[in-house]
Every structure is written in C-alpha cells, then in structure tokens.
Amino acid sequence: MQLTSPGLKEDDLVNQLKKHNEDAFKTLVTYYQNKVYNLCYSYLRSRSEAEDLAQEVFIEVYQSIGNFRERSGLGTWIYRITVNKSLEYIRRLNRNKRWAFVYSLFGKEEYVARYHRDEMHPGVKLENKERVTLLFSKIDELPEKQRTVFLLHKVEGQSYAEAAKIMETTVSSVESLMHRAKMNLRKSLREYYKSEKD
Template identity: 50%
Template sequence: MDEPILIQQLQQGEGQAFTQLVSAYQHIVFNTVLGILQNREDAEDVAQEVFVQVYQSIGQFKGESKLSTWLYRIAVTKSLDWQRRKSRKKRFAVVESFFGIVDTIRHDPPEFHHPGVAIENKEKAALLFKAMMALPENQKVAFTLNKVEGLSYQEIAEVMQVTVASVEAFLHRAKQNLRKELAGMR
C-alpha cells in the first residue's frame, strides 16, 4: 500500500480506499484503544469513532506525519475523552445513589484480558493492566504505546506531540508507579 496514493484517494472520497485503510489499521487502532480503556465493548465503540473521525477529517490531514501516527493520535485522544466521560458518569452515579435517585448498583468491570497476551501470562497481565488504570493519562498512553503497541520513543513523541525526553520521563515514571502499584497488590 502506497501511503501518499491512499491518502490522496481518501481525500477524494473513494470508498474502496477507506475500506483499505480500515483493513490495514483496524488492529492497531483497536489494540491501542483496548490497551487504554481495558474494556472490549468500549474499545469497539471508540475504534468505530476513530474511523468515523478519520473519514470526516481526512481532508485536513496535511501529511506532516505518517498516516499511522495520525491514527494513533486520534485513537489516543478518543480513548482519553471516552474515559473522562465515563469517569464523570461514575461520579454522577455516586451522587445519584447517595441521594437515593438510583436503585441499581454499579459493579466494577470484570477482570480485563488483552487479546495480545499469551495464555500463560494472562494472570500477570491482568494485574499489570489493573495497575495501569491508576497511572496518570500521559504515563498510561506512553506505556501502552511502547509496551503494548511496540512503538519507538520517537513514534510515541510524534503521537503524543511531545519531545522524546518527555516520553522517556513518562515511561520512567510509569514504571516507578507500576512497581509501587503492583507491590501494593501482592
């Protein structure tokens, strides 16, 4: 797939080009979103939103970065927005339950298992993903893009629109925070 030609076809509104884009990038988008949200149903919804936004805004894509970098950036942004909305809904639900407005009890989601993790590592990975939920956004995104998606520091810097030094700092702090969080889970 020749990226400049694909971008040109997408910007001209060719449906077959969009199908090709989704086919080529659906796995990286879904895995990135899933790594951040840690909920399969939410990740499916957000991944769809990512491709809808790509379809709607491909005309503004200037080619200053790789297409994959742009997709990662949209996926990360959509994931974090989704998480913030969900967090606000949870806080509101707590207030509602405090005042007796709601009589349904909301439970924590079941244990999360990422499909890219080998079966023998599922228990350790579940603990790691649970600990990742406690990380600040920038650390969680950098860690997910590096350890789950395998992006280089430079690629992460481009996606997050920060310096490589910032990415190094985010990853360093993420590892420190994960060690503390995992030690507390034992």
Template identity: 35%
Template sequence: MINEIQLIEQINQGDTAAFRQLLELHHRKVIHICLSFVNDPHDAEDIAQEVFIEMFRSLKNFRKDASVSTWLYRLSVNKSLDFIRQSKRQKRGSGKVGLMEKTDLERLSISNWQMPSDSMEEDDKKKLLYMAIEQLPERQKKAIILSQIKELKQQEVAEIMETTIASVESLLVRAKRKLKETLIRHKEEFI
C-alpha cells in the same frame, strides 16, 4: 505498495472505495491500540469506529508531511482516553468496578475453574499490572502502554504523543517507578 497520500486525495474527491481501502489498511492497528487502553473488544470496536469517523471528517486538513499511521495512533489514543474519562464520570460514586478491572474480573470468573493454578496466578499478575497502569497519570499511562504493551519505538511514541523522545523517556522512568511502588505496596498488603 499503496500510496496513502494518493488515497487521501481520492477520498477528498469523493471516492468511497479509496476510503474503504484506507480503512482496511489501518483497521487492525487501530483496534489493537484501542484494546490496549480499554481492554474490552466491544468497546475497542466502538472507539475504532469513532476514530475512523473522525479521520474521515479531518482528511481535508491532513498534513501530507505526517504519517497516516502516526496520525491514526494519536486519534486512537485520544479517543480511547476520552472513552475512559467518560466512563469514569458515569461510574463516579456508583461503586462499580473500573474498566480494566471489570473486564479482567469477568475473564477470570469465567475461566478460573477451567485453568490450572499457574495460569490463574499469571492472570492475577496481569490483572494487578493493568490496575496499576490504570492508576498512572494520563501521560505516563499513554507512554507505558504505547512503549511497553504496544512495543512502539520511543520515536513513534513521541510522535503520537506530540512530544520529544526525552520527554517520553522521562515519562517512562516515572511511570515504571510509580508502577513498581504500587505493585510493592499491593504485595505488602497481602503478606
């Protein structure tokens, strides 16, 4: 197994091959966490690139008692949320569809005529769920995505969010309650 601490020391001494190796170890994980927030592969790639640039700049300050994976997850979450905030500021007042909603609509519009009705209904449910998640307060959104979509353990979520397990549990309870209310309200609107 590769010792990440040794890789970091080699990188800090100017070894670019060590950086490439560390990047290859974590690239897929970073892309997946970014994708779970922005739901667009191109945006996720761009954000991942920013994550690795930030990682490279910050390696000299890396605390060797922390996990590289946890640190990168935290960077990925923060960069993804920064991207979402920036996109919302740019779109404010323009009448454009939100990030998650837009990508889901594009996917649906391309594939609606190709899929059986059961698949369309499933896509509609996913679209609705992502739209409801998008409306959650930021910390609740982080907790629900990391816990339920990325299926991380609560301890890992707590480390990434720099909080306690009890706080994560509380955020999840509130997020689930709010999601349920949003989904019920949405269902009643169409009945």
C-alpha cells in the same frame, strides 16, 4: 510508520481519502483496524467498547481527513486520534460514575452500567492471567501521559521517537514519562505484594 500496501503510496491514499473514495477508505480500515482496536482495548479492556471506539476513530478519520496536513504520517495521525478518543472516553466514563447517583434518579443507569471490563485479557495465556490483570489494573492508575507512553511502547511496540510524534512531544520527554511510569508501576506493585503477604 508507512502504509505498506503493495502498489499504493501513502500520498496517493491520502489524496483518494480526501475525495472520499470508498476503496481507499476500505484499504485504510483494513490496514489499521487491528492496530486501532488493540490500542483501544488496552485503554478500555472491554471488547465491545473497544470495537465501538475503534469505529468512532475511523468515522473521525473519514470526516476530518480534509484537515490532515501531512506534517506527520497518516499512521501517526490515526494513532493520535485513537489516543485522544480513548482518553476522552475514560474521562467521560469517570464523569458519569461521579454523577451515577444523579443519573439513577432520572432512570438513566445505563449511562454507567453499559460499560463492563472483560474478566481477562483475551490475548493472555492462562498462566499469566493474574499477573496481566494486576498489571493492567495498575496501569489504569497511572497519570494519562505516563499510561499513554507505556501502552504505546510496551503494548503497541512503538519506538520512543514514534510515541513522541503521536503525543506531539520530544523524545526526551517520552523517555522521562516512561521512566516515571515504570517507577510508579514498580512502587504500586511492590505495595500490592507486600499487602498480600501481610
């Protein structure tokens, strides 16, 4: 996953970023904004929340670039931050939902009410709307690692090797997670269609 901006190598870009060079940061954001935003959206499925979270990812990149040791590529590192931030956001949201009653007692309903999922994925044609909405609702039920592998591979188009680097695991582990993710999705979709028939 190399940055393919003409005339600019990834090493040079990283060096410039470490000096907090404005142009380098703009180049990075321009190159990665759609990738980061798309992955955030796959997790959250809310355009406004995905944009907020994508901004947080780039703020984190800007602030922590000094800690980037270049053991992995810059893109891998940015994807890793995106995955971690998205999962963290979902955990926080679930925690807030559990405490919704307590928040409501203190008049802090906005902690939970702020988040609304879009009715429909904006990148879906109308004839596929129901299927994709159903599939994403089932993806949400997967365990975190299986969900991450599925989204990275199927939605982001990352190879198993790249997904393994992002998740700091082995390729065989990613293959196994993908196999289990598909198996679980097939199972829950079959149950759904059976219950629809009954």
